Amino acid sequence: METILNINNLTKKFGYLTAVNNLSFTINKGNVYGILGPNGSGKSTTLGIVLNVVNKTSGDFSWFGGSTSTHDALKKVGAIIERPNFYPYMTAYQNLKLVCKIKGVDYSKIDEKLELVKLLDRRDSKFQTFSLGMKQRLAIASALLNDPEILILDEPTNGLDPQGIHQIRSLIQLIASQGTTVLLASHLLDEVEKVCSHVVVLSKGKKLYSGRVDEMISSHGFLELKAENTIKLQQFLETEKVFGEIKVEGDLITAFLDEPMDAKTVNKLLFENGIILTHLVKRKESLEEQFLQLTDNN
Structure with missing residues (x-):
């Protein structure tokens, strides 16, 4: 080139x-x-x-x-x-x-x-x-x-x-x-x-x-989740290696993906483990979020 x-x-x-x-x-x-x-x-x-x-x-x-x-x-x-x-x-x-x-x-x-x-x-x-x-x-x-x-x-x-x-x-x-x-x-x-x-x-x-x-901005994105049992959902997410950082704000849980996984697969995985979701949205990290992570310590 x-x-x-x-x-x-x-x-x-x-x-x-x-x-x-x-x-x-x-x-x-x-x-x-x-x-x-x-x-x-x-x-x-x-x-x-x-x-x-x-x-x-x-x-x-x-x-x-x-x-x-x-x-x-x-x-x-x-x-x-x-x-x-x-x-x-x-x-x-x-x-x-x-x-x-x-x-x-x-x-x-x-x-x-x-x-x-x-x-x-x-x-x-x-x-x-x-x-x-x-x-x-x-x-x-x-x-x-x-x-x-x-x-x-x-x-x-x-x-x-x-x-x-x-x-x-x-x-x-x-x-x-x-x-x-x-x-x-x-x-x-x-x-x-x-x-x-x-x-x-x-x-x-x-x-x-x-x-x-x-x-x-090629991260695997993150999930916004709500369930009938928030504590059970949080505990399950923390045991699965596909999920990285977990953030909890009230009844909303944000789970960052360490591996690619679509929303349908996530929903099926949680359902099979007795967790009924009431809210599920998959999002991609924006350039802004990546930029803020880079500049946080500088």
Whole structure:
């Protein structure tokens, strides 16, 4: 698999504060990666370092297998790490024309990218008339003008209304489906779960997890149970190795599964052992629950 970006033991200190702490991970071609963590976890600093706008303290990173200099590699990167900054009195088309001149890109790309971000009908509208969501989509069009191999987005849905959030997330999925690798920083678990295939979880500059999103949430789930005899149910669950942690809140018992088992099998097992259930729901742990478990002690 082709490597787009390799980060190795990267550290960044601001005085006594360590913003990025010995961070290592790899971005491979053709996936959507999320750097997930609360504000202050080092997401933006990490992106700033690999985009050459923040100097590292130690460690290293390399683009495209280290075959090109960072300066040349960044010509194949599209990035939005700050709020969209265009000329308010110029149209969408005029603003993108300026970007084409800076990047050395043919003007024919403008309409193609405006159509991709669903702004072609507003190509001749002034930037100041755009909503925040439209401004963000125009910024994405701008970052895509040079057909980059990777698109980097820092908190792409920050401040947007629900419709704007949905449009940006759908756009990211569309861009990825066309073969562009995407790396986005977000503090929103929901965003990473819906959009990303891979995630790097950061807390206070340290990596807590790196891998596929579906593997992070690949636990066997848990059961919510109620029975006519709560004590008998609890005692039985504690003797069966298929069940891990057992939580009791009043008459509701939550039993985490250590092995795969469907609700029908659970119901049959308990019935055969003289336990009549009055409530049975099987649930899957969310990314949020996994994230909280990871960050509890950090």
